[in-house]
Amino acid sequence: MSLLERLKAAARDDWTGYVDHAFVRGLGDGTLPASAFRQYLVQDYLFLIQFARAHALAAGKARTLADMRAAKEGLAAIVDVEMQLHLRLCERWGLTAAEVEATPEHAATVAYTRWVLDIGMSGDLLDLQVALTPCTLGYAEIGRRLAPEGAGALDAAHPYREWIGEYAGEAFQSVAAGAHAWLDDLDRRYGSPARFPELVAIFAKAARLEAGFWQMGLDAA
Ligand SMILES: Cc1ncc(CN)c(N)n1
Numbered sequence: 001m002s003l004l005e006r007l008k009a010a011a012r013d014d015w016t017g018y019v020d021h022a023f024v025r026g027l028g029d030g031t032l033p034a035s036a037f038r039q040y041l042v043q044d045y046l047f048l049i050q051f052a053r054a055h056a057l058a059a060g061k062a063r064t065l066a067d068m069r070a071a072k073e074g075l076a077a078i079v080d081v082e083m084q085l086h087l088r089l090c091e092r093w094g095l096t097a098a099e100v101e102a103t104p105e106h107a108a109t110v111a112y113t114r115w116v117l118d119i120g121m122s123g124d125l126l127d128l129q130v131a132l133t134p135c136t137l138g139y140a141e142i143g144r145r146l147a148p149e150g151a152g153a154l155d156a157a158h159p160y161r162e163w164i165g166e167y168a169g170e171a172f173q174s175v176a177a178g179a180h181a182w183l184d185d186l187d188r189r190y191g192s193p194a195r196f197p198e199l200v201a202i203f204a205k206a207a208r209l210e211a212g213f214w215q216m217g218l219d220a221a
Contacts, residue, residue: 007200
């Protein structure tokens with residue numbers, strides 16, 4: 001069993017509370033209020049800036065060139081791909097990058113991002129990657145669930161088609177597959193049965209903070 005599968009099994013309720021949150025169901029069936037999505041979108045851009053820092057921190061924590069390259073892939077996926085999607089979506093919602101960047105961070109954004117950065121500062125690369133795993137692999141799972149037949153099969157009139165398509169699409173799924181393989185590789189080198197409970201606690205907390213992030217969007221509706 002991969003480390004991800006073991007972590008999900010050990011933190012099942014927290015994982016389900018995240019990937020099956022009411023926000024996600026609303027995204028899937030298109031019933032999510034626009035005000036909830038807008039709040040999410042703005043805060044998620046601010047979130048990604050901090051998560052880019054966390055991926056850069058992973059490069060700094062790396063002890064091998066291969067790990068540094070893997071961290072760089074995660075950083076590039078955020079800065080060069082995901083943030084561009086957000087800018088396109090923001091534009092469509094009448095928001096400029098400058099306006100979004102000038103928006104104050106919500107408490108849920110600060111709570112999640114600064115906690116991950118703290119895990120990265122105080123722990124090792126495996127701790128940090130476990131803290132980052134619900135972010136990348138959770139969205140990949142959500143993307144596959146919301147578009148089981150692929151991004152191209154989504155209804156053209158679906159209000160959240162572009163968002164779902166991004167996470168269900170090949171580029172993001174391939175980044176997620178790489179992160180999944182890297183996590184197992186780190187676990188083989190740095191993991192141990194003694195460390196597992198601590199890793200579960202990190203993973204479960206990240207999943208709860210993800211659920212809190214969705215809830216922050218819903219609360220704005
Ligand atoms: C809150 C959150 N979590 C995860 C992702 C996917 N990188 C995201 N964009 N935003």
